[in-house]
Amino acid sequence: MANPGVGEHRSGCPINLSIEVLGDKWSLVVLRDVMFGDRHYFRELLTGSEEGIASNILADRLRRLVANGLLWTSDDASHKQKIRYSLTEAGIQLVPVMAALGSWGRRHLPASHELSVRAEVLERGGPELWERFMDELREQHLGTPRRAGQASVFAELNTAYAAAIATAP
Template identity: 50%
Template sequence: MFADRRHFRVLLAESVEGIASNILSDRLKWLTEHGLLTRSPDPAHRQKLLYSLTERSIDLVPVLVQLGVWGGLHTDADPAVVRTFRALDDQGSDGLRRLMDALRVRHIGGDDDPPYDSDLARLHEEYDQSGA
């Protein structure tokens, strides 16, 4: 959601937790079965599947941001990741709404390659730089 990783191999290779492929496969299947993700052929590469967020999962953005902020206060979470969540929290409801709208365009809007909202592009860049 926050790093725009949408292919199985990317999710596997860039997993901070070092997730095993069978566990990732089970999680993606569960998320898809429960309406949090959709899975479709990638128009840019016929042999790849593209995972997309649903409205149901985009609705979780404010909750996940708060969990990220909480994690920064009460765990030894990666400081760079915590900064990303704090920055999102500092933007308030308008900032979260802009992020959620950008995610809708990217995942639900139907465009093969929609233009990134500048907030979404910046978020992905910051999240990638954090090593998450």
């Protein structure tokens, strides 16, 4: 079976099961853009993709990520045909995975400095920063208030990125 659907699995191995959900070319990129790019709408995800995802592929991946419980949808009150995509708790819990992938890619692949800076911040901050970021994502995507007085990890990541862009050759 080349492409198992939800409920059909090659084996019960947790690595295999994770790869069946996340192992295609685009799913983690879409999740990255929702998680770190603050993109919630199809058009934002389509036009904001540095990698140039095709609209039919994006639509398919969004459907699959919703079906697999990593994203959830809600209607946009401002426009009847607009759908907002948000992370579920399972999607939010991918922050450590994304941090590890970013760290590995930064170390072993020809990643640009500008696009690596967020991975550097996450690596330096470690699990404590990841937990704070997950709390911030829970507030943004699930409506769960985070502890008062916590500095924004999202703002820290964006400040680091903006500084890297400003100093890029």
